[in-house]
Amino acid sequence: MQIFNALLLTIWVGITIFTSHILGQQAYDWLPTAAAAEAELVGHLFSFLVTLGTIVFLGVGGMIAYSILFYRTAASDRSDAPPIRGNSTLEIVWTVIPILLVIWIASYSYDIYQRMDTLGSLPLAHLHLLESPAYAEMGSQDSQPSDTQPSEQIEVLAKQWAWSFHYPSQNITSTELHLPVNQSVHLVLQSEDVLHGFFVPNFRIKQDIIPNQAIAFQFTPNRVGQYPLYDSQFSGTYFALMQATVYVDTPKQYAQWLAQAATQPPVPAVNSANSEHAQPPSLPVRSHWHTVSPAPPPLVNQ
Amino acid sequence: MTTIPAADAGGPLRPQPASWRRYFSFSTDHKVIGVQYLVTAFLFFLIGGLFAMIVRAELLTPQLDIVDRSLYNGLFTIHGTIMIFLWIFPANVGLANYLVPLMIGARETAFPVLNALAFWLIPVIGILLLLSFFLPSGTAQAGWWSYPPVSIQNPSGHLINGEFVWLLAMVISGISSIMGAVNLVTTIVQMRAPGMTFFRMPIYVWTTLSAQLLQLFCLPALTGAAIMLLFDLSLGTDFFTPSKQGDPIIYQHLFWFYSHPAVYVMALPAFGVFSEVLPAFARKPLFGYKNVAISSMLICVISTTVWVHHMFASATPNWMRIVFMATSMLVAVPTGIKVFAWVATIWRGKLHFQTPMLFALGGVSMFLFAGITGVMLAAVPFDIHVNNTYFVVGHFHYVVFNTITMAIYAGIYYWFPKITGRMYSEGWGKLHFWLTLIGANLNFFPMHALGLQGMVRRIASYDPQYTGLNVVASVGAFLLGMSTLPFIANMVSSWLQGRKAPDNPWNATGLEWTTSSPPPSENFAEIPIVTSEPYGYGEQNRLVIDPLST
Numbered sequence: 109m110q111i112f113n114a115l116l117l118t119i120w121v122g123i124t125i126f127t128s129h130i131l132g133q134q135a136y137d138w139l140p141t142a143a144a145a146e147a148e149l150v151g152h153l154f155s156f157l158v159t160l161g162t163i164v165f166l167g168v169g170g171m172i173a174y175s176i177l178f179y180r181t182a183a184s185d186r187s188d189a190p191p192i193r194g195n196s197t198l199e200i201v202w203t204v205i206p207i208l209l210v211i212w213i214a215s216y217s218y219d220i221y222q223r224m225d226t227l228g229s230l231p232l233a234h235l236h237l238l239e240s241p242a243y244a245e246m247g248s249q250d251s252q253p254s255d256t257q258p259s260e261q262i263e264v265l266a267k268q269w270a271w272s273f274h275y276p277s278q279n280i281t282s283t284e285l286h287l288p289v290n291q292s293v294h295l296v297l298q299s300e301d302v303l304h305g306f307f308v309p310n311f312r313i314k315q316d317i318i319p320n321q322a323i324a325f326q327f328t329p330n331r332v333g334q335y336p337l338y339d340s341q342f343s344g345t346y347f348a349l350m351q352a353t354v355y356v357d358t359p360k361q362y363a364q365w366l367a368q369a370a371t372q373p374p375v376p377a378v379n380s381a382n383s384e385h386a387q388p389p390s391l392p393v394r395s396h397w398h399t400v401s402p403a404p405p406p407l408v409n410q
Numbered sequence: 411m412t413t414i415p416a417a418d419a420g421g422p423l424r425p426q427p428a429s430w431r432r433y434f435s436f437s438t439d440h441k442v443i444g445v446q447y448l449v450t451a452f453l454f455f456l457i458g459g460l461f462a463m464i465v466r467a468e469l470l471t472p473q474l475d476i477v478d479r480s481l482y483n484g485l486f487t488i489h490g491t492i493m494i495f496l497w498i499f500p501a502n503v504g505l506a507n508y509l510v511p512l513m514i515g516a517r518e519t520a521f522p523v524l525n526a527l528a529f530w531l532i533p534v535i536g537i538l539l540l541l542s543f544f545l546p547s548g549t550a551q552a553g554w555w556s557y558p559p560v561s562i563q564n565p566s567g568h569l570i571n572g573e574f575v576w577l578l579a580m581v582i583s584g585i586s587s588i589m590g591a592v593n594l595v596t597t598i599v600q601m602r603a604p605g606m607t608f609f610r611m612p613i614y615v616w617t618t619l620s621a622q623l624l625q626l627f628c629l630p631a632l633t634g635a636a637i638m639l640l641f642d643l644s645l646g647t648d649f650f651t652p653s654k655q656g657d658p659i660i661y662q663h664l665f666w667f668y669s670h671p672a673v674y675v676m677a678l679p680a681f682g683v684f685s686e687v688l689p690a691f692a693r694k695p696l697f698g699y700k701n702v703a704i705s706s707m708l709i710c711v712i713s714t715t716v717w718v719h720h721m722f723a724s725a726t727p728n729w730m731r732i733v734f735m736a737t738s739m740l741v742a743v744p745t746g747i748k749v750f751a752w753v754a755t756i757w758r759g760k761l762h763f764q765t766p767m768l769f770a771l772g773g774v775s776m777f778l779f780a781g782i783t784g785v786m787l788a789a790v791p792f793d794i795h796v797n798n799t800y801f802v803v804g805h806f807h808y809v810v811f812n813t814i815t816m817a818i819y820a821g822i823y824y825w826f827p828k829i830t831g832r833m834y835s836e837g838w839g840k841l842h843f844w845l846t847l848i849g850a851n852l853n854f855f856p857m858h859a860l861g862l863q864g865m866v867r868r869i870a871s872y873d874p875q876y877t878g879l880n881v882v883a884s885v886g887a888f889l890l891g892m893s894t895l896p897f898i899a900n901m902v903s904s905w906l907q908g909r910k911a912p913d914n915p916w917n918a919t920g921l922e923w924t925t926s927s928p929p930p931s932e933n934f935a936e937i938p939i940v941t942s943e944p945y946g947y948g949e950q951n952r953l954v955i956d957p958l959s960t
């Protein structure tokens with residue numbers, strides 16, 4: 109029995125190390141394609157958490173499974189097990205181990221968080237809606253190292269249920285968020301009505317948007333492509349329709365798009381909340397409850 | 411007939427109503443109130459589950475195909491509200507009402523009338539919430555967090571609207587919970603039998619004490635916030651209205667100051683059930699009893715300092731994110747102590763696998779998983795990615811369903827013979843367990859993957875890339891719906907015609923097993939005297955009670 113148990117333990121430790129390593133590697137693929145510098149950092153953290161989590165799960169779960177398999181007792185056996193009430197050393201060990209694990213996880217997370225720096229060193233700025241000159245001030249407080257070329261501050265405006273993006277230097281507004289690749293992007297997030305959330309899964313970043321606040325937000329997209337932007341904070345009836353597309357462009361494409369958009373006269377955007385509100389889909393169960401009417405679609409160049 | 415027997419006259423001489431009728435009366439007997447809570451809560455569990463199944467049916471395909479968006483929003487809002495405030499809370503309080511006096515050797519609870527009043531508010535809350543579906547405004551549609559300003563937009567313009575009713579229900583629920591908590595805490599502190607010192611109380615009593623202390627300490631924040639939001643909605647005040655210099659973030663702080671600890675109000679009694687069931691079916695004392703008791707109080711204290719982890723994405727400054735990441739992760743230490751104690755309890759035990767044990771082992775294993783994803787969520791950079799996605803929904807349901815609801819089932823099966831005086835059917839119980847375990851994992855495991863891939867919660871339609879995993883989750887939800895059928899059949903038929911139960915069918919320790927099944931009207935023929943620690947499995951002096959000779 110001794111030998112059998114020693115063998116079993118060895119095998120289980122092997123399985124645990126192997127599985128936790130494999131799952132830790134695969135964890136990157138459980139997330140959408142990484143398209144920002146921040147996404148890679150979150151990927152490392154997630155992989156670390158999955159590895160450690162698998163070790164804990166298989167370690168403790170293995171003991172439960174072993175008990176279920178080997179301490180099963182016939183229903184006819186009404187006797188009791190040995191009355192072991194505790195073991196101080198063991199209890200100290202399993203208090204100290206979680207403390208150490210937690211310190212390790214917290215410091216690694218802290219390190220990743222510092223490197224992500226999505227809120228920058230900015231205090232959350234309490235600014236009035238659409239008070240443009242204030243943005244310039246915020247930019248100057250920004251302590252980004254000066255060697256990375258900070259691109260201009262793009263104003264993100266959320267309202268029920270549309271996104272619009274304003275590029276102040278060209279005075280362009282769009283329903284598409286175009287960003288230059290490999291440049292630190294600076295956004296100012298604002299909402300006209302209720303809470304919204306700026307969430308691009310491929311960038312692994314998320315920030316709630318709060319009415320009457322302008323929130324500075326920064327990250328660095330590093331992979332050219334198109335990515336969905338979702339509203340991540342429940343914003344009412346047409347919440348699910350509040351999506352937009354983020355285009356990470358090469359510098360050339362980006363410049364072209366800006367130049368081309370500037371030539372377009374502003375027109376009301378196509379907006380799915382507005383069209384669904386005007387023409388509700390026919391469904392088996394309809395509530396006929398009052399809903400907030402969608403705000404007028406933003407006027408956009410593109 | 412002109413003479414009436416004296417016993418039939420009204421007033422104090424009136425006899426106890428016939429057995430089943432007392433469950434429909436304003437009884438002050440803690441055992442009747444306990445059953446009233448449990449049965450009422452279970453009915454609401456079925457309604458909340460039905461709403462969840464409609465939601466899951468809608469999510470079978472990416473586009474809308476059954477209900478419109480407003481109704482969808484109303485369904486998930488009321489699903490969450492019912493499951494928390496009308497299922498887990500009252501089911502736990504019901505079990506505690508039934509068991510705590512028996513476990514500490516008391517004849518009744520401290521404030522029987524208050525206790526009964528607290529119960530009778532539960533159906534009122536439920537009826538209010540369900541009726542609100544028929545208002546022209548519809549029911550509340552802003553999720554169970556009810557964040558302003560979206561929650562108070564009130565497009566109908568009516569004074570009586572769904573959000574108004576929801577907030578009213580929250581306030582009543584808060585009052586009911588406080589009354590229940592005052593009663594339970596006072597009972598535990600004041601009414602223990604001779605010799606029942608704090609460190610001789612079963613862990614279930616400890617966890618009830620810590621959970622109800624959390625209610626007393628934290629619940630006023632939510633009730634206060636609900637009243638302020640009600641004023642904003644109906645009287646035009648602007649506590650939380652950003653357009654009038656109010657601050658919607660303060661609402662979030664008040665809400666989570668209560669609603670994170672609320673998870674522990676729900677989970678601690680579940681830990682208590684595990685701590686009773688595992689020793690009884692492993693035939694071994696609970697390992698490290700004192701540390702498990704102390705860790706309940708530690709959880710109680712630490713959990714009041716972690717609430718901002720729900721707000722990492724809510725314009726929360728860097729320093730606050732870091733501080734609350736640290737405190738949130740710290741909760742893993744006392745919860746870890748509990749999990750290790752349970753594992754050590756079954757280690758080298760003599761395990762029997764009746765239904766309560768299956769649900770307890772299932773619940774502990776699921777909690778192990780939920781605890782790990784919980785620590786992940788405390789890590790700020792990871793949380794920012796999955797915040798408000800299905801990862802959180804999955805984690806939360808591993809806690810509230812796979813752990814807590816499993817524990818409630820374990821408790822119901824374990825104490826069913828005591829409560830009803832009859833045995834339940836093992837076969838049906840085991841079927842119920844396996845359907846529940848499989849259904850729950852099918853339902854809630856894929857949600858983690860969906861969240862990692864970026865599927866946001868509370869959406870009625872979604873990107874087609876998420877379809878496959880949503881179908882699996884929905885199948886799991888329907889299976890969970892089915893799983894309640896063998897449970898209901900078992901409970902009803904066993905209560906009516908099950909085999910008569912002995913006083914102590916599990917040969918378990920604990921004062922509740924020393925009295926008859928079901929217990930007589932004042933619980934004990936004679937108040938017991940307690941002479942040793944609980945969980946004396948395998949020990950010579952198993953009989954911890956010397957009946958008080960008078």
Ligand SMILES: [Cu+2]
Pocket residue numbers: 669670673716717719720
């Ligand atoms: Cu929490």
